[in-house]
Amino acid sequence: MLLRKIGALVSTNQRFIPLTATAVLAFAAYGAGAYFYSGMREPQVFFNLFRANHYLLISAIGMTFVILTGGIDLSVAGVVALTTVASAALLRGGWSPWAVMLLMLAMGTALGAIMGSFITYLKVQPFIATLAGLWFARGMCFFISDDAIAIDNRIYRILGQTKLLIPGLSNPVTKEGGFISILAVVAFFVLIVAIYIAHYTRFGRTVYAIGGNEGRNEQSARLMGLPANRTKMLVYTLNGFCSALAGITLSIYVSSGHGLYAQTFELDVIASVVMGGTMLTGGSGYVFGTLFGVLIYGVTQTLIQFNGQLSSWWTRIVIGALTLMFIGAQSLLAARKGGRQATKTGALASPATLRNRRVLLVGGGAIVVIVLGVLVSNATRNAAGGSSAETPTALTAACQFKPFRQDQAASLMAGGAIIAYERNGGPNCIDELYAVYPDGRIVGDDGTNRVEKQVTSTGVEKLLSDITEKGWFTDEMYDTWHTPCGQCYGYYLTVYYKGQEKTVKAVDGGTDAPADYWQVVSIINGVIPHFEPAP
């Protein structure tokens, strides 16, 4: 009886299934995290989800509209990066911050409008037009600046650092306790406006009307006299605006601008929208659901940070698996709908197709279970160690390269070391500085901990001769320090041998460093002691 009631409830409210599933999943994941890591029970960890992902939310809201019309916008990452670089450059040039923000919003809107008009009036596929937009925007970043530009502006600082205390969870006198940032409030404001636009305006209704059913709905909407062209164009314009806004908040958040910010960000945005229950074919979904999609993304990232053992690429795998599951579920729901129609029309959606989709859904679910299983087994192993002490403060935008500790390396060399070797960045944002002494002592420090290892002095001599055999002391200077990538390491290496000293710095993926350099780095990596992964 109860089951039948639930069944009836489900079948009448079928359109809410993806939304509910997302919300349940987000809170269940958070609950599981709080169960394993006592640190996650701090309310501030929850608020940090919004603090760290505000720009993802803003961008995903714009993307929701695009996907609702059955389109896609891959250019968001490029527009975000371009906005950060351009605003940083303008601020450095002494512009007023408000003028910069307005200009950036105008720029994003204009870029969106251009792409929208290509898609709408020249019938270029959305995927291609926005891909070109992505390349164009990212390329323009590097016409402005190759390097990261720091932002030092009072208003940006105020916007980025003001803590809005949450009543009931904070102490207004000492100004401590739960808080959210102004940027998160901006994101929520955008969310509310977007919900209003989607559900209470003509534009919003037209957006829903033209999406879905492989473009046939667009045809019907056109025949009904809805302004399909104008709406499509406006949707991309709106998304351009949202991307620019996300770029502004990101530049405030990290107080710098760089053309390599927000790499593969478009994938995160699309995944968040899909996890939020919006159909990628368009026509069905809720802007509100996107909030939960972003939350799932944030919770996944937080869990992986709290775990400490898992590298950041696990975020990608988990998000990929979850996206697959949601797409599978959507596809199944669509098939059930289509199946009912098919019995009348005799179309292609046969029982066999339905079975295929079920197999797919079960397969997708199995993959998710396996991934989560690995995560949980890792998590339980760590939970015993009590890995919950610190609140993650890492910027999620990108692992920031720190400047090399050149002075410290020089003082190590002056102190009798023959090799000073620094490794910086990487997927886990490390900064390790090692010194090798002629007597075989190898000392490393990563800012907080020290490791030490003793090898024989002949071992050190062997190491040195191996390095110098690779042509280390040639006349050529290699200094390939350039724009860092998200998960690369930067290397800073000084070697002293028979009265000669040479320093080379390079970054992973720098194709202009000779292969010998990587071999040298790999030899040294093989000899130095390793830090235990952070507890």
Place this chain on the structure above:
Amino acid sequence: MTQFISSFTWKKVTENRLFFPLVALAFILLFDLIFEPGFFTITTREGNLHGSLVDILRNGSIVSLLAIGMTLVIATGGVDLSVGAVMAIAASVAALLMNPYVLAKELPPNLLQLINDPQFTYQPLWVVIPVTLIVAAVCGLWNGLLVAYGRIQPMVATLILMIAGRGIAQLITNGVRIQIFYEPYAYIGQGWIVLPFSLYIVAFVFVIAWMVTRRTAIGLFIESVGINFRSSFFSGINEKRIRLLAYTFCGLCAGIAGLVASSDIKTSDASNIGLTLELDAILAVVIGGTLMAGGRFSLLASIVGAIIIQATTTSMYAFGVPAFALQAIKAVVVILVILLYSEQVRGFVRKIAG
């Protein structure tokens, strides 16, 4: 009468699929001829040919390989966004098979042998290459299953592997850049037999793909599926299997490209190998005149497209345009090419031409 004949042959020439790509390539080379002295110089070193033109072909071989697979996928009306990620997976698998010692906690006892003996490897080449290619083909098969049997939009289905693939590659190598010291493997990307060895690989894959699509009915089936998969289904073509084949082949091509890329830089760089190359591959196919909507395709034109991309890149480098800024120029090129092929613009031009 003579006018009729000349306009007829001219039309025939311009309607050839290779016409526009070749004209574009000719323009770029003309540009180089005028502004870059020495661009066309080809020298022989130890019997091998070297020079800017050879470099263009050599550096374009990875995108050419991807473009061959991508052409078939796009011809079925789909797209494969995951090729870059599959390249990274293939490179990681290959590197791990040859040099798994990096992942060991302890220093391997044979570290120096590993570094100093170029013939030393954990698994020989005849194990490494098939296993890697099988893994890559399985990645393609997965995409094909989602698209053909799951009925998920191709862009979305392959997006999943694009998101997760690089993470999987990092997982395989545990986030380490694995160095490859095994010389025979390096030959794949760095060897020369008069011309760079990778060119022979491209030629081999091209000939296989061309034989399969043009000497059997499969090419026709692929075009028919791309034009209208429903009518193909009703006329007795197993459209699911055709799509599955196209995606699997595309994954295989991405695997070969991953081998070439990783052997060229002698590492498994899971976070950088093949990054944004899916875009280049799609661009090459589009320049080659295959419509994104599917249908008629030309493998040779796609390869010419890949060479055009590489020629542009090399010429821009010669002018000192920074690598990242190149993307903006590429974007403009894409839009121009797309507009050149779009019905709207063609109709407009035809109207003007009368």
